[in-house]
Amino acid sequence: VKQDSGTQKGILTAQQFTWKSLLNGPVILQLHTYVTKAAMIKLPPGRHVLRFTASSPLGHHIHLCSTVPFVFGDEETVMPYLDKESYRFMEQATNIVRAVLKVMQNFSIENELCRALKDLELTHYPPQIREKHLGFEEEHFKAFHTALWHFMTESMGNKVTLDMIFAFRVFTMDFSAILTSESNFMQGTRTYRQTNKT
Numbered sequence: 001v002k003q004d005s006g007t008q009k010g011i012l013t014a015q016q017f018t019w020k021s022l023l024n025g026p027v028i029l030q031l032h033t034y035v036t037k038a039a040m041i042k043l044p045p046g047r048h049v050l051r052f053t054a055s056s057p058l059g060h061h062i063h064l065c066s067t068v069p070f071v072f073g074d075e076e077t078v079m080p081y082l083d084k085e086s087y088r089f090m091e092q093a094t095n096i097v098r099a100v101l102k103v104m105q106n107f108s109i110e111n112e113l114c115r116a117l118k119d120l121e122l123t124h125y126p127p128q129i130r131e132k133h134l135g136f137e138e139e140h141f142k143a144f145h146t147a148l149w150h151f152m153t154e155s156m157g158n159k160v161t162l163d164m165i166f167a168f169r170v171f172t173m174d175f176s177a178i179l180t181s182e183s184n185f186m187q188g189t190r191t192y193r194q195t196n197k198t
Helices: 075-083 087-105 110-124 127-132 137-155 162-172
Strands: 010-016 027-033 050-055
Touching: 087 110, 137 162
Parallel strands: none
Antiparallel strands: 010 027, 010 050
16 A cells, blocks of 8 residues: 555654653654554563653554553552552562561571571572672671561561560671661661571
């Protein structure tokens, strides 16, 4: 079919978007058509915000489908969904809590404790993160210890006891931290990473 030289194509553009930057993100999809066209966008796992821009000489109708739940709309429609924690984050947090509980359950069984500690480390600091962030091991363990302390104090209603401080220090092997219920961080923390012999 020969197109009239005066006819303009309709254009649909999808690009990554963030409200934190004035710059446009990279274009993920760009469609040019005179009549109708379909395309598929394959995104890696995780949360994505895309901005769709459409233009056409007469009008357009856009139909979006997905194999996973998604939200389409303006900022007021989308933002409440972005405020919630992602499913991947919640799953990772659940796995870490399970690994912490496994360490606690096996605390008096030496062989099982070594295995549980190794599982905990692999859960909160897997090899793919370790390889990607070489040289940041101390910062990672400090952040993990801070999060663990916060979790423990929140679980106990912010009532810090000497037994709780002792348990935390034995669990993390970090005896230099100043532990308080008011702070969400530990001051003067020196990270100690336990190496297990297998």
